[in-house]
Amino acid sequence: MASSTRAPLRTAGLRPLGLPRPAYVEVGTDGLPSRVALGSGAPDTRGASGGRTAAAGPWLAVEQVEEVWRIGEAWWRETPIGRTYYRVIVDGGRTVTLFRDEFAIAPPRALAASSAFEAATSMWFEQHY
Amino acid sequence: MSIACLAVPSLALATELAEHPRLAGRAVALADDAGNRVAEVTLEARQRGVRPGLTLREAVAYCPALTVLEPHPARVARAVDALVEAMEAVTPLVEVAGAGVVYGDLVGLEGLYPDPADLGRAVLAAAPRGLRARAGIAEERFSAYAAARSANAGEALRLGPGEGASFLEGRPAHWLPLEADALEQLRLFGIETVGAFAALPFHAAQAQFGAAGARAWLAARGEDPTPVRPRPFRGERVIEHAQAQPPLVSKEAVTLTVEQLLRRALRHRMVAQRFVRVVRLRAITEDEHLWERIHTMREPSGDRERLWTALRPAIEYAEFPGPIAWLELELGGLTGESARQQGLFVEHTRRREQLDEMVRHLKVRFGQSPVAQVVEVEPWHRVPERRYALLDYDP
Numbered sequence: 001m002a003s004s005t006r007a008p009l010r011t012a013g014l015r016p017l018g019l020p021r022p023a024y025v026e027v028g029t030d031g032l033p034s035r036v037a038l039g040s041g042a043p044d045t046r047g048a049s050g051g052r053t054a055a056a057g058p059w060l061a062v063e064q065v066e067e068v069w070r071i072g073e074a075w076w077r078e079t080p081i082g083r084t085y086y087r088v089i090v091d092g093g094r095t096v097t098l099f100r101d102e103f104a105i106a107p108p109r110a111l112a113a114s115s116a117f118e119a120a121t122s123m124w125f126e127q128h129y
Numbered sequence: 130m131s132i133a134c135l136a137v138p139s140l141a142l143a144t145e146l147a148e149h150p151r152l153a154g155r156a157v158a159l160a161d162d163a164g165n166r167v168a169e170v171t172l173e174a175r176q177r178g179v180r181p182g183l184t185l186r187e188a189v190a191y192c193p194a195l196t197v198l199e200p201h202p203a204r205v206a207r208a209v210d211a212l213v214e215a216m217e218a219v220t221p222l223v224e225v226a227g228a229g230v231v232y233g234d235l236v237g238l239e240g241l242y243p244d245p246a247d248l249g250r251a252v253l254a255a256a257p258r259g260l261r262a263r264a265g266i267a268e269e270r271f272s273a274y275a276a277a278r279s280a281n282a283g284e285a286l287r288l289g290p291g292e293g294a295s296f297l298e299g300r301p302a303h304w305l306p307l308e309a310d311a312l313e314q315l316r317l318f319g320i321e322t323v324g325a326f327a328a329l330p331f332h333a334a335q336a337q338f339g340a341a342g343a344r345a346w347l348a349a350r351g352e353d354p355t356p357v358r359p360r361p362f363r364g365e366r367v368i369e370h371a372q373a374q375p376p377l378v379s380k381e382a383v384t385l386t387v388e389q390l391l392r393r394a395l396r397h398r399m400v401a402q403r404f405v406r407v408v409r410l411r412a413i414t415e416d417e418h419l420w421e422r423i424h425t426m427r428e429p430s431g432d433r434e435r436l437w438t439a440l441r442p443a444i445e446y447a448e449f450p451g452p453i454a455w456l457e458l459e460l461g462g463l464t465g466e467s468a469r470q471q472g473l474f475v476e477h478t479r480r481r482e483q484l485d486e487m488v489r490h491l492k493v494r495f496g497q498s499p500v501a502q503v504v505e506v507e508p509w510h511r512v513p514e515r516r517y518a519l520l521d522y523d524p
Contacts, residue, residue, distance in 0.1 A: 014520055017503065018513040071511045081512060129513055 020125035023098055032065050033086055033098060038126055060090040085129065097129045132357055133233045134265045135216050135252055136277035137208070140229030142169040144204045147259030157196045158188055168200065201417030203455075208260055215255035215262070219248060222359040230277075232270065234357040249285025258283070267293055270355050271348035275300045275323070293351025298324030305345045306355070311338050323349045366461040369394040376415040376452030383412070383453055384444050388437060390458040395433055399463065404429035406462025408440055414451035422447070429464045485524035498523045 021038070028034035039057040066087045073081035082102035089095055104123045137143050142159045146152055156174035158167045167183045177192035189195055205228065212231045216223045219242075222234035235248060242248045249264045256262040264285035265276025272293035279300065280286035288296055300323045303312045314337070320326050326334070327349035334346035347354055369390045377383050387410060394400065406429040412420040422443045430436055484500075492498045501519040508516045 014504070014506075014518045015501070016506070016514045017517040017519055020514065073512055083512075127513055 018128055020099065020127040023124045023126040025098060025100075025124040026059075032068075033062050033088055033124075035059050035061055036088070036090060036096060036098060036126075038096070060092070060094075060096075062088045062090055063093075064089045066095070087129070096126060098124060098126055100124055131234065131236050131268055132266070132270050132273045133216070133219065133235050133248060133252055134267075134270075134273035134277040135212055135231045135233070135256060135262055136265070136274065137212065137229040137260045137262045138278065139169040139171075140208060140260075141200055141202075141205050142171065142198075143229070143260050144208045145198045145201065146171070147208075147257070147261075148201075148204065149198070150259070152196055152198075155196060156192050156194055157198060158185075159198050159200055160185060162200055162202075164199065167197075199416075203413040203417045203419035206411075206419055206421075208257065211257045211260070212262065215252055215257075218255040219251050222357060224357045224359055230274065232273065232357045234359065235266070245287050246285070249287060253283060253285055269293060269348075269351065269353040270357065271306060271353035272297060272351055275304055278304060291351075294327070295351075297327070297349060297351055298322065300324075302326055306348055306353075307338060307341055307345050311341065311345075314338075365399055365463050366459055367394045367397045367399050367463075368457060368459045369397075370455065370457040373454055373456065376454040377456075378452045380444065380447075380449075383447075383449070383456070384441070386456055387440065387444055387458060390456060391433060391437060391440065394458055394460050395431070395436075397460075400431070400460060402431070402467040404431045404464040404466045405436060405460045406464060407460070408436060409457075409459040409461065410440065410443065411455075411457040411459070412447075412449060412453045413455035413457075414449065415454040416451055418450035420447065420449050420453075425462070429462065429466060431467075488522055488524055492523070497521070 024037040024039075025033045026035040037057055037059045066089060068084065068086055070084045071081065075082065080103060083099040084102065085097060085099045087095060087097050101123055139159075142157070145159060146157065154173065155171070156177055156179065157171045158174050158179055159169040160166070161168040165184060167179060167181050167185065167188045169181060170179050174188075174192060174195055177195070179188045179191050179195060183191070185197055188197070209225065209228065209231075212229070213223055213225060216231045216233040220233040220235055220238060222236075224232045224234075226232055233252070238248065242251070245266060249266055252264045253262060261282035263277050263280035263282055265273045265278070265280060265288070266285065267273040267276050267288040268290055272288050275297055276286040276288050279296075302315050302320050302322055302325065305312065305315070305323060305326060307315070315321075315326065320329075327346065329346065331343070331346055334342040336342075338345065344353070344355060371386050371390055373382075373386065377386065405426065407423060407425050409421065409423045414420070424439050424443060426436070426439060488498055488500050491500070498521050500522040502522045503517055504520045506515060506518050510516050
């Protein structure tokens with residue numbers, strides 16, 4: 001494995017902007033996001049219609065998936081980047097860009113209260129592109 | 130009649146003697162600035178063997194009755210100004226050729242002074258009496274100088290057209306317009322009069338002393354080609370001064386006084402709605418030593434803050450020669466401008482300076498800069514968090 005030849009992004013005093021934020025995404029049968037909850041807390045998973053925690057936003061239904069694209073970066077390094085981005089329009093007309101981190105470790109399936117959605121604590125993120 | 134010369138031989142000594150009239154006719158020497166050697170001597174001292182360059186100890190050994198005076202450059206500067214003003218009373222085309230020698234171009238004044246003798250009288254009348262100035266008027270420069278040097282104190286000597294060469298013949302060679310080294314060479318060659326120098330072949334003078342030798346040779350023959358080079362028109366100026374009693378010792382007091390002078394000068398109606406290009410600050414110590422700085426603004430300004438910013442370092446880093454008794458501020462080079470088109474980004478720059486100042490305060494208070502700035506890292510990068518970053522703003 002080749003080590004990175006670039007200086008780490010977070011050098012002294014340099015803080016990257018536009019970092020991805022965790023998102024909670026329910027994936028439909030077609031493999032595309034069908035519902036999304038934005039925010040840092042875990043969503044309430046008691047009802048299929050969607051509850052919410054104090055920290056996470058409400059579940060929002062995805063009305064349309066506008067665009068899907070994939071980026072792969074530095075796959076030859078120790079910390080490769082593999083993401084599939086989805087630009088979606090959620091309930092209310094807001095456009096949100098989500099991505100699924102292909103190298104993130106998914107939580108054990110048993111921890112997920114519902115098999116219908118993927119509790120993407122460390123797999124799904126929202127990011128301004 | 131075209132050039133007038135107003136001369137005060139040994140100006141520094143003459144200035145001191147004007148301050149001490151009781152020393153007239155006595156053996157007096159003026160010390161140099163360092164106070165170690167003799168700079169100038171009176172005729173009486175010279176007759177007793179005292180000459181410039183001797184140490185003061187040697188001078189006193191030659192002439193035990195010698196009176197040694199300390200130089201006061203401020204007085205000399207005032208005397209030069211007085212001589213210039215005296216010449217300016219007659220003609221606006223005035224050249225200061227050295228300490229105690231002022232030339233004036235008289236071309237075109239025939240109508241005002243039909244009798245050439247009136248010109249000499251007019252120049253001398255405006256000169257300070259105590260300096261014992263003398264005037265010379267001739268067709269060309271060197272003859273006018275020689276005439277002034279030859280005249281008695283308080284008198285004018287006029288040379289008519291064509292009289293220059295014969296008049297110059299017997300004058301001392303050290304009056305010639307040559308450098309000190311060249312004059313010393315002439316002395317060593319045994320050439321003691323202007324006439325002896327003029328008798329040399331032209332090529333010999335030129336070969337020995339170059340272009341200056343050629344000009345001096347022509348001058349010695351009454352054909353000096355050197356014109357009067359009038360000093361640039363000084364234009365309008367505003368002068369404010371303050372006399373300090375007791376003299377100012379602390380630099381803070383000097384700074385405050387100069388700041389007050391600047392305020393006062395800028396209130397003058399001559400400066401109103403105009404810009405200043407040159408600021409001259411002159412300080413005179415209680416024992417008449419002179420300190421002077423001239424600051425030429427890169428861009429003329431009428432803004433007090435800007436002028437003060439330019440002037441202040443000169444005071445802060447100044448080493449005054451003693452307690453200041455007199456401060457004089459002159460605003461010169463007044464322009465016709467009354468406003469300036471501002472740049473689009475001037476306000477931005479000012480805000481940036483304010484921000485920097487604020488951040489410095491915060492840093493002192495909190496130990497680190499609480500402000501960051503956005504910097505481009507790789508703005509083209511496909512991964513968004515690699516494009517921009519925040520960097521601590523630390524001015």
